[in-house]
Amino acid sequence: MPATPIPVTVLSGFLGSGKTTLLRHMLRAEHGLRLAVIENEYSDTPIDSRLLGDAPVKVMTLANGCVCCSILGELEKALLLLLEKRDAGELQFDRLVIECTGLADPAPVAQTFLATPELCERYRLDGIITLVDAVNAGRHLQEPIAQAQVGFADRILLSKTDLVDAATLEALSARLQRINRQAPIHVVEHGAVDLGELFGVHGFELNGNATPRLRPVAAGKSSDRIATLVLTTTTPIDLQRLSGFMETLLHDHGNALLRYKGVLDIAGESRRMVFQGVLQLYGFDWDEEWGVDEARESVIVFIGDSLPNEAIQESFAALTA
Numbered sequence: 001m002p003a004t005p006i007p008v009t010v011l012s013g014f015l016g017s018g019k020t021t022l023l024r025h026m027l028r029a030e031h032g033l034r035l036a037v038i039e040n041e042y043s044d045t046p047i048d049s050r051l052l053g054d055a056p057v058k059v060m061t062l063a064n065g066c067v068c069c070s071i072l073g074e075l076e077k078a079l080l081l082l083l084e085k086r087d088a089g090e091l092q093f094d095r096l097v098i099e100c101t102g103l104a105d106p107a108p109v110a111q112t113f114l115a116t117p118e119l120c121e122r123y124r125l126d127g128i129i130t131l132v133d134a135v136n137a138g139r140h141l142q143e144p145i146a147q148a149q150v151g152f153a154d155r156i157l158l159s160k161t162d163l164v165d166a167a168t169l170e171a172l173s174a175r176l177q178r179i180n181r182q183a184p185i186h187v188v189e190h191g192a193v194d195l196g197e198l199f200g201v202h203g204f205e206l207n208g209n210a211t212p213r214l215r216p217v218a219a220g221k222s223s224d225r226i227a228t229l230v231l232t233t234t235t236p237i238d239l240q241r242l243s244g245f246m247e248t249l250l251h252d253h254g255n256a257l258l259r260y261k262g263v264l265d266i267a268g269e270s271r272r273m274v275f276q277g278v279l280q281l282y283g284f285d286w287d288e289e290w291g292v293d294e295a296r297e298s299v300i301v302f303i304g305d306s307l308p309n310e311a312i313q314e315s316f317a318a319l320t321a
């Protein structure tokens with residue numbers, strides 16, 4: 001029987017946003033999970049300098065049974081090494097957390113799990129968690145990469161909220177929610193947060209989880225590069241025309257579509273169609289049937305980078321015209 005894939009959480013967030021602080025909390029928390037952590041960066045924190053030597057990958061088992069792995073360079077090598085050691089009974093862990101560097105785009109890390117066959121079988125990308133530093137967010141979010149980190153997230157965590165007033169926090173939450181209307185926002189206090197909110201996200205699975213859940217946003221227009229675009233219609237959509245629409249969109253803007261999810265009412269079909277994707281990688285499937293009295297509605301949510309919203313809305317409207 002194939003082994004159950006190991007769930008993987010990618011931890012992203014701009015420089016100094018509290019990733020290491022959260023990791024420490026994760027490694028200390030009494031959750032009963034055996035975590036493996038990959039620190040995908042070179043930094044001067046004590047844990048790293050102890051781990052890094054000449055070897056590209058160093059693995060250390062912590063006192064509580066968690067595994068900490070530090071790499072210089074290739075993530076794939078570290079992932080395969082962890083599997084090898086786990087299969088040989090040298091390491092035990094049932095969940096993996098990968099800390100990205102503050103300046104990194106989390107997409108390549110996520111794509112490693114979606115596009116590398118040996119890794120897809122043994123690991124399951126569970127979710128991307130992005131930390132946002134409430135004190136420095138104004139400055140950080142001027143950087144497109146910091147906005148992209150928010151755009152890719154399944155969960156957004158706000159750190160250092162103890163240092164800002166309620167109005168600042170509210171304005172920041174509204175801004176983040178406009179960038180990414182799908183991800184719930186949680187406060188993390190010096191790394192402390194309910195881990196139940198962060199693990200078991202199933203953010204990249206189609207069945208039961210592709211239906212977009214839109215968070216309410218305050219009125220106002222987004223001035224950020226990364227923003228959420230929502231397309232809806234109550235008219236059933238022709239499957240072929242939909243395929244054409246998606247193909248064109250992916251061809252023209254594939255690299256700008258950070259995350260997207262949809263549930264669709266397809267003409268002549270009693271089941272709902274669900275799909276989701278990251279950049280050019282996407283999958284779709286037929287899901288449950290629509291209920292007899294259920295109001296059918298197609299909803300697609302794109303979190304995109306500088307998308308021509310009006311043009312996309314027009315071509316979508318033309319599908320059912």
Ligand SMILES: Nc1nc2c(ncn2[C@@H]2O[C@H](COP(=O)(O)OP(=O)(O)OP(=O)(O)O)[C@@H](O)[C@H]2O)c(=O)[nH]1
Nearest residue numbers: 014015016017018019020021102159160188189190
């Ligand atoms: N006041 C306050 N400080 C915090 C909080 N979370 C983290 N910090 C502090 O913020 C600083 C940066 O935290 P780190 O956990 O090192 O951040 P990081 O994202 O790992 O940083 P890099 O790896 O350099 O990108 C540290 O001094 C933490 O103690 C918080 O909720 N409140």
